[in-house]
Amino acid sequence: MILKFLIIAAVISVVYIMFFKTKPATQARTKKPKKAKADATNPEINDMTECASCGVYVEVKEAILSNGKYYCSRECLKEAK
Ligand SMILES: [Zn+2]
Known part of the structure; x- marks a missing residue:
């Protein structure tokens, strides 16, 4: 039972890591339009x-x-x- 709990906890932690890893990626995507706006100003x-x-x-x-x-x-x- 403890091993099952550990596996579930590991799976949840992996999902959390993946979730937090995708967040900076979406922030990077939002930065790209800012660069395009900077180009538009020139x-x-x-x-x-x-x-x-x-x-x-x-x-x-x-x-x-x-x-x-x-x-x-x-x-x-x-x-x-
Ligand atoms: Zn010409």
């Missing part, structure tokens, strides 16, 4: 701009800026010139 990261030559939308970060206009590639920049 509009330059995901800001899209239209290529002045071919009209393709490219990220401002990756676009080539020349004379106040954005170009998707060096080829478009050459065509514009």
Whole structure:
């Protein structure tokens, strides 16, 4: 009977450990949207701009800026010139 009680206690403790282990995981999940919000506050990261030559939308970060206009590639920049 004592052994049965110990097994049940062990099972309960394992369930408790698993339950408490999943809690930090859910907290980590809630932290991710906070990071996404932090990215949203910096509009330059995901800001899209239209290529002045071919009209393709490219990220401002990756676009080539020349004379106040954005170009998707060096080829478009050459065509514009
Ligand atoms: Zn282009």
